[in-house]
Amino acid sequence: MTRKITLDQNLKPIIPDRVVIPYIQGDGIGKDIWNAAVPVLDAAVEKAYSGEKAVEWKELPAGEKGFEQTGEWLPASSVDAIREHRIAIKGPLMTPVGEGMRSLNVRIRQELDLYACIRPVRYYPPVPNPVKHPEKVNITVFRENTEDLYAGIECDSSSDNAARLIRFVKDELKCTIPVDSSIGIKPISPGRTKRLVARALQYAKTKGLKSVTLMHKGNIMKFTEGYFRKWGYEEAFENFAHDVITEDEVFEKHGGKIPDSRIMIKDRIADMVFAEVLLKPENFDVIACPNLNGDFISDALAAQVGGLGIAPGANVGDECAVFEATHGTAPDIAGKDMANPCSLILSGALMFDHMGWHEAAELVRSGVGRALASKRVTADLAGGIEDGEEVSCSKFGRITARKISQEG
Numbered sequence: 001m002t003r004k005i006t007l008d009q010n011l012k013p014i015i016p017d018r019v020v021i022p023y024i025q026g027d028g029i030g031k032d033i034w035n036a037a038v039p040v041l042d043a044a045v046e047k048a049y050s051g052e053k054a055v056e057w058k059e060l061p062a063g064e065k066g067f068e069q070t071g072e073w074l075p076a077s078s079v080d081a082i083r084e085h086r087i088a089i090k091g092p093l094m095t096p097v098g099e100g101m102r103s104l105n106v107r108i109r110q111e112l113d114l115y116a117c118i119r120p121v122r123y124y125p126p127v128p129n130p131v132k133h134p135e136k137v138n139i140t141v142f143r144e145n146t147e148d149l150y151a152g153i154e155c156d157s158s159s160d161n162a163a164r165l166i167r168f169v170k171d172e173l174k175c176t177i178p179v180d181s182s183i184g185i186k187p188i189s190p191g192r193t194k195r196l197v198a199r200a201l202q203y204a205k206t207k208g209l210k211s212v213t214l215m216h217k218g219n220i221m222k223f224t225e226g227y228f229r230k231w232g233y234e235e236a237f238e239n240f241a242h243d244v245i246t247e248d249e250v251f252e253k254h255g256g257k258i259p260d261s262r263i264m265i266k267d268r269i270a271d272m273v274f275a276e277v278l279l280k281p282e283n284f285d286v287i288a289c290p291n292l293n294g295d296f297i298s299d300a301l302a303a304q305v306g307g308l309g310i311a312p313g314a315n316v317g318d319e320c321a322v323f324e325a326t327h328g329t330a331p332d333i334a335g336k337d338m339a340n341p342c343s344l345i346l347s348g349a350l351m352f353d354h355m356g357w358h359e360a361a362e363l364v365r366s367g368v369g370r371a372l373a374s375k376r377v378t379a380d381l382a383g384g385i386e387d388g389e390e391v392s393c394s395k396f397g398r399i400t401a402r403k404i405s406q407e408g
Contacts, residue, residue, distance in 0.1 A: 005086040005355075011318050013086060015355045017053045022081050026091020027063040028329025029339035029393075034091050036341035036397030040364060041348045043401040048359035058085070063093040063104060074104050079111050082320055089323045089351055091344060094331070102152055105324070109145045110152075114315035114322055115192060116199045117143040118350070119298040124342075124372045127306035128384025134305045137281045141301065142200035143294020145315060147192055148224075150291040153185040188224040188290060194235040199316070200288040201240045201263065210258045212236075212244075214267035215289035215297060228290050229267050236265045270297075277301060302326070309380055310368075312346035314354065323351040337392040340378040342368055345400065367404035371396060374403075 003016040025034045038057065045053055060078040061069045070077075082088040093104040108114070119141040123134040131137075155162035157180050166177050177183070197214070204212050214233070218226030236244045240263070247266040250258055258264045268276065270293050276283060277297070281304070287297060302311035308327035315322045325344040333339055345368055352361035372381075375388045376399055382390035391399065 004084065007086065007319060013355065015357070017049075018056065019054075019355075020056045020058050020085060021351075022058045022060045022078075022085050022088040024060050024062045024078070024088065024090035024093070025065065026325070026329065027065075027094040028092060028331045028334040030063070030091030030093075030325075030329065030334075032335065032337055032339045032393045033325060033341035033344045036393045037344045037348060039397055039401040040341075040345050040367060040404065041352075041360075043404045044349075044352070044360040044363040044367065045357070047363055047404050047407060048357065053357065053360075060088065062090070062108075074107055079108065082108075082322060083112060086319065087321050087323075087351065087354070089344070089348060090325070092325050092327060092329045094329045106150055106152065108322060109315050112317060112320045112322065113146065114317040114320060115144060115146045116196055116314075116316045117141075117145045117294060117298075118203075118314040118316060119143065119294075119301075119311065119326065120350070121298070121301040121305055121311060123305040124310060124369050126375065126385050126388075127310060127372060127381055129304060129306045131278065131304050133281075137277070137301060137304050139277065139281060139284045139301055140203065140286050141294055141298040142196060142203070142286060142288040143298060144188075144192060144196040144228075144289070144291050146291075147187045147189060148291035149184055149186050150295075151185070151187055153187070155183045157182040186221070186224050188228050190227070190231045190234075193228050193231040193290075197232040197235045197288050198239060200286050201236060201243065201265075204263050204286045205240070205243055209263065209285035211264040211266060211284065212286045212288055213273070213284055214265070215270055215273045215287050215293050216267060217270045217293070218267075219269055225270075225290055225293075232267070232288060233265065273297060274300060278304070298326070306381070308343060309340035309378075310342040310346065310372075312343055312350050314347065314350045316354065321351070321354050323347040323354075337394055338379045339393045340380050341393055341397055342372075345397075363404050363407060366407065367400045370403040371400040374399065 006014045060081050062074050062078050066075050067073050095103045122138045162183050165183050169175050200212050214229050216225040216229045218229045244265045245262045250264050302308050311326045313324050313326040349361040349364035375385050376391045379390050382388040
């Protein structure tokens with residue numbers, strides 16, 4: 001009998017051995033990559049637990065399929081189902097640019113308060129990449145998901161609301177804004193900053209990692225991103241005082257070597273982070289940052305190891321979590337069975353980790369690694385790999401599932 005995930009009194013998920021997990025297929029290549037991913041995820045669960053655990057997949061309509069079935073791009077019933085089941089996995093969803101419709105991905109995160117976007121980035125050889133030492137990149141980004149410029153508070157340049165805001169800024173703040181401006185508001189709050197940084201620090205502590213870097217542009221935006229830095233440090237020393245050590249202490253008292261069982265908490269200006277992850281990526285274990293910075297740096301890091309096609313993503317809150325492919329819908333290749341399914345497959349591994357099914361998660365990651373190492377890969381990768389053989393999306397999924405079944 002399959003059951004739903006529930007929460008204990010401490011909001012920890014209670015995972016039944018046979019669990020219902022909702023999924024959103026996604027738009028564009030969503031169907032292709034989902035059909036390739038499911039056999040891989042099922043193979044990992046079967047191999048890890050020999051039938052003692054299993055997943056029953058439950059489809060939820062959203063995106064184009066949601067609109068076709070209900071007239072809504074993101075049906076309330078789908079959001080409610082994720083809330084009820086506590087977990088979901090999804091492919092990419094299309095949002096028209098410049099047509100006034102808010103991103104469906106952002107709506108899901110905000111409606112379910114999935115405040116931590118978690119993006120672990122690592123290299124799988126022999127994936128083609130633009131840097132000399134991609135293997136040095138092993139960095140997890142914790143991006144605040146619910147505020148900053150992505151809060152969706154915007155006024156069109158021709159609207160009455162924009163005119164009123166412009167008058168307010170001029171009259172009350174004594175600042176000049178061109179009267180034909182569009183305006184966006186950038187909220188960053190102490191509570192939402194601290195819970196994001198707390199999750200990043202707890203992740204580093206659990207994984208035995210050595211540093212958490214607060215990425216910000218506080219030298220310019222002093223009361224938003226500058227306070228992200230300030231509140232991040234406050235969280236570290238209020239609630240992780242026995243776990244953290246400052247960068248100054250590391251160099252002044254410990255000769256630049258981080259003591260065992262301590263996490264160095266440090267901060268860097270955003271533009272410096274972009275330079276340093278190229279030059280010395282080994283200096284970073286975890287990066288915690290506001291929403292916009294996190295969007296930029298996670299994609300930039302993915303490019304260093306071969307692109308978004310192999311970059312998984314998780315959106316996690318206190319009561320729900322949604323795991324997703326981090327790339328777009330690629331409508332030009334939709335239905336051609338040639339997309340790269342690795343991002344969605346590896347997001348499934350993150351989902352299993354969240355569930356405590358770590359054996360299955362590791363099998364997924366090792367299966368993907370072995371499949372990529374075989375050089376039988378999808379079109380986006382094959383041309384950049386010496387002796388690479390191009391295979392379809394579905395065939396890559398079958399190769400990966402077979403690698404998992406043959407593990408050990």
